[in-house]
Amino acid sequence: MSISFRKADQEDIYFLLALRKQTMDEHLLAAGLEISEAYHLSRIKEFYQDSNIILSNDQVIGLLKLSVLKKSVHVRQIQILPEFQNRGIGAKVVELVKQRAEKLNLPVTLNVLLKNPAKHLYTRQGFKVVGQNDLEYQLKWVGQPSQPTASEN
Structure with a gap:
């Protein structure tokens, strides 16, 4: 299975709205949050x-909203169409995020x-719970620090 990404554009809004409703309504309701359009x-x-x-x-199946901040690579959202869940795609996406963070010598937060x-x-x-509030857990993954190469010493 090949996983790739492309930047979202304005024409993706309707797909993202349908995706969010399918993947998040149940969890938002359980948290007591609003689910209006x-x-x-x-x-x-x-x-x-x-x-x-x-x-x-090459088939559109989900969303990865990812921010590279000064102190972390922050996963804002991962959503995968229900028919593609439980196939290892989410794990593959998370692994790719972790690889990017390691190259930047940053932890991943979400x-x-x-x-x-x-x-x-x-x-x-490998994420650890580092905080919790009334609504959500804060998680963090810290990879292995990159070792400087001989030319960087």
Whole structure:
């Protein structure tokens, strides 16, 4: 299975709205949060410049919203169409994020709703819970620091 990414553009909004409803409504309701279309659209548009469409064998299957910050690579959202879940795609996406973070010598951070089973994916991938509030867990993954090459010494 080939996984690739492309930057989201304005024409992806309707796909992202449908994707968000399919993947998040249940978890948002469980957390007592709003699930209106306006709320979904506001969350989709937030940090839209960091939105990447996930493709599997050139088929659009999800979203990775990823921000490279000064102190971490922050996963804002990973959403995969239900028919593509439980196939290892989420784990592959997380692994690719971790590889990018290692190249940048940064940890990976993310937040996940308390009742969202995706937390298990992240803990299996080596993330540790570093905080919690009434709504979500804060998780962090710290890779191996890069060793300087002889030319960098």
